[in-house]
Amino acid sequence: MKATQNPPTTASATPADLLRMAALYLRRHGWTQGSYYDIYEPADYPTPPACAAGAIGIACAGHRVEHFSHLDPDALADYLAALGVFVDYLDATAPVFFIDEDGYLLDEHTSPYSWNDDPARSAEQVITALEAAADEWDSLRTAGGETR
Template sequence: MKATQNPPTQVQVTPADLLRMAALYLRRHGWTQGSYYDIYETADYLTPPACAAGAIGIACAGHRVEHFSQLDPDALADYLAALGVFVDYLDTTAPVFHIDEDGYLLDEHTSPYSWNDDPARTAEQVITALDSAADEWDSLRITGGENA
Protein backbone atom coordinates (compact mmCIF):
# COMPACT_ATOMS: atom_id res chain seq x y z
CA MET A 1 0.00 0.00 0.00
CA LYS A 2 1.34 3.44 -0.90
CA ALA A 3 1.59 6.09 1.77
CA THR A 4 -1.02 8.16 -0.05
CA GLN A 5 -3.63 5.41 0.00
CA ASN A 6 -6.24 5.32 2.71
CA PRO A 7 -6.60 1.97 4.44
CA PRO A 8 -10.05 0.40 4.29
CA THR A 9 -12.23 1.46 7.21
CA GLN A 10 -14.45 -1.62 7.26
CA VAL A 11 -13.81 -5.31 7.11
CA GLN A 12 -15.76 -7.10 4.39
CA VAL A 13 -18.01 -9.73 5.96
CA THR A 14 -18.62 -12.66 3.61
CA PRO A 15 -21.56 -15.06 3.46
CA ALA A 16 -19.18 -17.68 4.90
CA ASP A 17 -18.51 -15.44 7.90
CA LEU A 18 -22.25 -15.01 8.49
CA LEU A 19 -22.90 -18.76 8.21
CA ARG A 20 -20.17 -19.45 10.76
CA MET A 21 -21.62 -16.80 13.06
CA ALA A 22 -25.05 -18.44 12.73
CA ALA A 23 -23.56 -21.84 13.60
CA LEU A 24 -21.81 -20.33 16.62
CA TYR A 25 -25.06 -18.69 17.71
CA LEU A 26 -26.82 -22.07 17.61
CA ARG A 27 -24.01 -23.70 19.60
CA ARG A 28 -24.24 -21.05 22.28
CA HIS A 29 -27.97 -20.35 22.46
CA GLY A 30 -29.71 -23.43 21.08
CA TRP A 31 -31.67 -24.52 18.05
CA THR A 32 -35.39 -24.75 17.41
CA GLN A 33 -37.85 -25.85 14.74
CA GLY A 34 -41.14 -24.46 13.47
CA SER A 35 -40.32 -20.74 13.79
CA TYR A 36 -37.37 -18.38 13.69
CA TYR A 37 -37.11 -18.49 17.48
CA ASP A 38 -38.29 -20.76 20.26
CA ILE A 39 -41.92 -19.73 20.75
CA TYR A 40 -41.75 -20.61 24.43
CA GLU A 41 -39.20 -17.89 25.16
CA THR A 42 -40.48 -14.50 26.26
CA ALA A 43 -40.77 -11.79 23.61
CA ASP A 44 -37.97 -9.73 25.14
CA TYR A 45 -35.50 -12.61 25.43
CA LEU A 46 -32.37 -11.35 23.62
CA THR A 47 -30.81 -14.67 22.64
CA PRO A 48 -33.52 -17.27 22.12
CA PRO A 49 -32.89 -20.64 20.51
CA ALA A 50 -33.24 -20.14 16.74
CA CYS A 51 -33.73 -22.08 13.53
CA ALA A 52 -31.03 -21.93 10.84
CA ALA A 53 -32.66 -18.95 9.08
CA GLY A 54 -33.27 -17.15 12.37
CA ALA A 55 -29.62 -17.61 13.36
CA ILE A 56 -28.50 -16.24 9.97
CA GLY A 57 -30.79 -13.25 10.54
CA ILE A 58 -29.25 -12.61 13.96
CA ALA A 59 -25.76 -12.90 12.46
CA CYS A 60 -26.68 -10.25 9.88
CA ALA A 61 -28.56 -7.83 12.14
CA GLY A 62 -26.73 -8.34 15.41
CA HIS A 63 -30.06 -8.85 17.18
CA ARG A 64 -33.20 -10.89 16.75
CA VAL A 65 -35.65 -9.93 14.02
CA GLU A 66 -39.07 -11.51 13.66
CA HIS A 67 -38.85 -11.64 9.86
CA PHE A 68 -36.12 -10.92 7.34
CA SER A 69 -38.24 -8.06 5.96
CA GLN A 70 -37.38 -6.14 9.15
CA LEU A 71 -33.70 -6.00 8.21
CA ASP A 72 -32.22 -2.75 6.91
CA PRO A 73 -31.25 -2.88 3.22
CA ASP A 74 -27.57 -3.73 3.81
CA ALA A 75 -28.35 -6.44 6.36
CA LEU A 76 -31.10 -7.80 4.07
CA ALA A 77 -28.62 -8.10 1.19
CA ASP A 78 -26.21 -9.93 3.50
CA TYR A 79 -29.01 -12.20 4.76
CA LEU A 80 -30.16 -13.11 1.26
CA ALA A 81 -26.57 -13.78 0.13
CA ALA A 82 -25.84 -16.02 3.14
CA LEU A 83 -29.17 -17.83 2.84
CA GLY A 84 -28.51 -18.33 -0.88
CA VAL A 85 -25.13 -19.92 -0.14
CA PHE A 86 -26.82 -22.17 2.42
CA VAL A 87 -29.53 -23.18 -0.08
CA ASP A 88 -26.89 -23.93 -2.73
CA TYR A 89 -25.09 -26.15 -0.24
CA LEU A 90 -28.31 -27.95 0.71
CA ASP A 91 -29.21 -28.41 -2.96
CA THR A 92 -26.00 -30.37 -3.50
CA THR A 93 -25.90 -32.30 -0.23
CA ALA A 94 -29.52 -32.82 0.84
CA PRO A 95 -31.80 -32.08 -2.10
CA VAL A 96 -35.52 -32.04 -1.40
CA PHE A 97 -37.79 -31.58 -4.37
CA HIS A 98 -41.49 -30.89 -4.22
CA ILE A 99 -43.47 -32.59 -6.98
CA ASP A 100 -47.20 -31.92 -7.50
CA GLU A 101 -49.77 -34.68 -8.15
CA ASP A 102 -49.24 -34.31 -11.93
CA GLY A 103 -45.51 -34.92 -11.60
CA TYR A 104 -44.39 -31.32 -12.13
CA LEU A 105 -41.47 -29.93 -10.19
CA LEU A 106 -42.78 -27.15 -7.95
CA ASP A 107 -39.55 -26.09 -6.29
CA GLU A 108 -36.12 -26.85 -7.64
CA HIS A 109 -34.30 -25.63 -4.53
CA THR A 110 -34.18 -27.11 -1.06
CA SER A 111 -36.03 -24.90 1.38
CA PRO A 112 -33.84 -24.12 4.39
CA TYR A 113 -37.06 -23.76 6.40
CA SER A 114 -38.49 -27.20 5.64
CA TRP A 115 -35.02 -28.76 5.83
CA ASN A 116 -34.53 -27.24 9.31
CA ASP A 117 -38.02 -28.34 10.40
CA ASP A 118 -37.70 -31.97 9.30
CA PRO A 119 -38.67 -34.01 12.39
CA ALA A 120 -35.58 -36.19 11.92
CA ARG A 121 -33.24 -33.15 11.85
CA THR A 122 -30.87 -32.55 14.76
CA ALA A 123 -29.16 -29.43 16.03
CA GLU A 124 -25.78 -30.93 15.23
CA GLN A 125 -26.81 -31.54 11.60
CA VAL A 126 -27.90 -27.91 11.24
CA ILE A 127 -24.72 -26.55 12.83
CA THR A 128 -22.55 -28.85 10.71
CA ALA A 129 -24.41 -27.84 7.53
CA LEU A 130 -23.93 -24.13 8.27
CA ASP A 131 -20.20 -24.63 8.88
CA SER A 132 -19.84 -26.88 5.82
CA ALA A 133 -21.67 -24.39 3.59
CA ALA A 134 -19.26 -21.69 4.81
CA ASP A 135 -16.26 -23.92 4.12
CA GLU A 136 -17.54 -24.68 0.63
CA TRP A 137 -18.10 -20.99 -0.12
CA ASP A 138 -14.56 -20.21 1.01
CA SER A 139 -13.05 -23.08 -0.99
CA LEU A 140 -14.69 -21.82 -4.17
CA ARG A 141 -13.44 -18.27 -3.70
CA ILE A 142 -10.01 -18.46 -2.15
CA THR A 143 -6.93 -19.01 -4.29
CA GLY A 144 -3.44 -18.65 -2.92
CA GLY A 145 -4.75 -17.36 0.39
CA GLU A 146 -6.55 -14.40 -1.13
CA ASN A 147 -10.16 -13.87 -2.15
CA ALA A 148 -10.51 -14.46 -5.85
Protein backbone atom coordinates in the same frame (compact mmCIF):
# COMPACT_ATOMS: atom_id res chain seq x y z
CA MET B 1 -8.70 12.54 14.85
CA LYS B 2 -5.03 12.94 15.60
CA ALA B 3 -2.45 12.12 12.97
CA THR B 4 -1.14 9.28 15.14
CA GLN B 5 -4.51 7.57 15.36
CA ASN B 6 -5.41 4.86 12.92
CA PRO B 7 -8.70 5.43 11.14
CA PRO B 8 -11.36 2.83 11.88
CA THR B 9 -11.63 0.10 9.33
CA THR B 10 -14.78 -1.67 8.40
CA ALA B 11 -14.38 -5.11 7.00
CA SER B 12 -17.54 -6.60 5.63
CA ALA B 13 -18.44 -10.11 6.63
CA THR B 14 -18.52 -12.71 3.89
CA PRO B 15 -21.39 -15.18 3.56
CA ALA B 16 -19.03 -17.79 5.01
CA ASP B 17 -18.38 -15.59 8.05
CA LEU B 18 -22.12 -15.12 8.59
CA LEU B 19 -22.82 -18.85 8.27
CA ARG B 20 -20.13 -19.62 10.84
CA MET B 21 -21.56 -16.95 13.16
CA ALA B 22 -25.00 -18.54 12.77
CA ALA B 23 -23.58 -21.98 13.61
CA LEU B 24 -21.83 -20.56 16.67
CA TYR B 25 -25.05 -18.84 17.74
CA LEU B 26 -26.89 -22.17 17.58
CA ARG B 27 -24.16 -23.90 19.58
CA ARG B 28 -24.36 -21.24 22.30
CA HIS B 29 -28.08 -20.48 22.44
CA GLY B 30 -29.85 -23.52 21.03
CA TRP B 31 -31.80 -24.58 17.98
CA THR B 32 -35.51 -24.75 17.28
CA GLN B 33 -37.92 -25.83 14.58
CA GLY B 34 -41.18 -24.39 13.26
CA SER B 35 -40.35 -20.70 13.68
CA TYR B 36 -37.38 -18.34 13.57
CA TYR B 37 -37.11 -18.42 17.35
CA ASP B 38 -38.33 -20.59 20.19
CA ILE B 39 -41.97 -19.57 20.60
CA TYR B 40 -41.76 -20.12 24.37
CA GLU B 41 -39.26 -17.30 24.84
CA PRO B 42 -40.68 -13.77 25.27
CA ALA B 43 -40.34 -11.46 22.26
CA ASP B 44 -37.86 -9.25 24.13
CA TYR B 45 -35.56 -12.16 25.04
CA PRO B 46 -32.32 -11.24 23.20
CA THR B 47 -30.83 -14.70 22.56
CA PRO B 48 -33.55 -17.30 22.02
CA PRO B 49 -32.95 -20.68 20.43
CA ALA B 50 -33.28 -20.17 16.66
CA CYS B 51 -33.75 -22.07 13.44
CA ALA B 52 -31.02 -21.93 10.78
CA ALA B 53 -32.60 -18.91 9.04
CA GLY B 54 -33.21 -17.12 12.35
CA ALA B 55 -29.58 -17.65 13.36
CA ILE B 56 -28.40 -16.26 10.01
CA GLY B 57 -30.66 -13.24 10.60
CA ILE B 58 -29.12 -12.65 14.02
CA ALA B 59 -25.63 -13.01 12.55
CA CYS B 60 -26.47 -10.34 9.96
CA ALA B 61 -28.29 -7.88 12.21
CA GLY B 62 -26.46 -8.45 15.48
CA HIS B 63 -29.79 -8.83 17.25
CA ARG B 64 -33.07 -10.71 17.04
CA VAL B 65 -35.30 -9.85 14.07
CA GLU B 66 -38.78 -11.29 13.71
CA HIS B 67 -38.59 -11.60 9.92
CA PHE B 68 -35.88 -10.98 7.36
CA SER B 69 -37.99 -8.17 5.88
CA HIS B 70 -37.28 -6.21 9.08
CA LEU B 71 -33.56 -6.05 8.31
CA ASP B 72 -32.04 -2.80 7.10
CA PRO B 73 -31.01 -2.86 3.41
CA ASP B 74 -27.33 -3.73 4.04
CA ALA B 75 -28.14 -6.49 6.52
CA LEU B 76 -30.87 -7.78 4.17
CA ALA B 77 -28.35 -8.05 1.32
CA ASP B 78 -25.97 -9.95 3.63
CA TYR B 79 -28.81 -12.20 4.82
CA LEU B 80 -29.92 -13.07 1.29
CA ALA B 81 -26.33 -13.76 0.21
CA ALA B 82 -25.65 -16.04 3.19
CA LEU B 83 -28.99 -17.81 2.84
CA GLY B 84 -28.30 -18.27 -0.88
CA VAL B 85 -24.97 -19.93 -0.12
CA PHE B 86 -26.72 -22.18 2.39
CA VAL B 87 -29.43 -23.12 -0.15
CA ASP B 88 -26.79 -23.87 -2.80
CA TYR B 89 -25.04 -26.15 -0.32
CA LEU B 90 -28.28 -27.92 0.61
CA ASP B 91 -29.21 -28.31 -3.07
CA ALA B 92 -25.91 -30.09 -3.67
CA THR B 93 -25.86 -32.24 -0.54
CA ALA B 94 -29.43 -32.77 0.65
CA PRO B 95 -31.79 -32.02 -2.22
CA VAL B 96 -35.49 -32.00 -1.44
CA PHE B 97 -37.84 -31.87 -4.36
CA PHE B 98 -41.54 -31.18 -4.07
CA ILE B 99 -43.65 -33.00 -6.65
CA ASP B 100 -47.38 -32.34 -7.03
CA GLU B 101 -49.95 -35.12 -7.43
CA ASP B 102 -49.57 -34.95 -11.23
CA GLY B 103 -45.84 -35.56 -11.03
CA TYR B 104 -44.73 -31.98 -11.78
CA LEU B 105 -41.75 -30.48 -10.02
CA LEU B 106 -42.96 -27.61 -7.84
CA ASP B 107 -39.68 -26.39 -6.39
CA GLU B 108 -36.22 -27.12 -7.66
CA HIS B 109 -34.39 -25.65 -4.66
CA THR B 110 -34.18 -27.03 -1.16
CA SER B 111 -35.98 -24.77 1.27
CA PRO B 112 -33.80 -24.04 4.28
CA TYR B 113 -37.01 -23.66 6.28
CA SER B 114 -38.48 -27.07 5.48
CA TRP B 115 -35.04 -28.67 5.67
CA ASN B 116 -34.55 -27.20 9.16
CA ASP B 117 -38.06 -28.27 10.22
CA ASP B 118 -37.78 -31.90 9.10
CA PRO B 119 -38.76 -33.95 12.17
CA ALA B 120 -35.71 -36.17 11.63
CA ARG B 121 -33.33 -33.17 11.66
CA SER B 122 -31.03 -32.57 14.64
CA ALA B 123 -29.31 -29.45 15.91
CA GLU B 124 -25.93 -30.97 15.15
CA GLN B 125 -26.93 -31.62 11.52
CA VAL B 126 -27.97 -27.98 11.11
CA ILE B 127 -24.80 -26.64 12.72
CA THR B 128 -22.64 -28.99 10.65
CA ALA B 129 -24.42 -27.95 7.43
CA LEU B 130 -23.96 -24.24 8.19
CA GLU B 131 -20.25 -24.78 8.80
CA ALA B 132 -19.85 -27.00 5.73
CA ALA B 133 -21.61 -24.42 3.54
CA ALA B 134 -19.19 -21.79 4.86
CA ASP B 135 -16.21 -24.04 4.14
CA GLU B 136 -17.48 -24.68 0.62
CA TRP B 137 -17.94 -20.95 -0.04
CA ASP B 138 -14.39 -20.30 1.16
CA SER B 139 -13.00 -23.12 -1.01
CA LEU B 140 -14.48 -21.51 -4.09
CA ARG B 141 -13.01 -18.07 -3.40
CA THR B 142 -9.55 -16.52 -3.34
CA ALA B 143 -8.29 -14.60 -0.31
CA GLY B 144 -9.70 -11.44 -1.92
CA GLY B 145 -13.16 -12.98 -2.31
CA GLU B 146 -13.04 -13.50 -6.06
CA THR B 147 -14.34 -16.73 -7.57
CA ARG B 148 -11.56 -19.20 -8.37
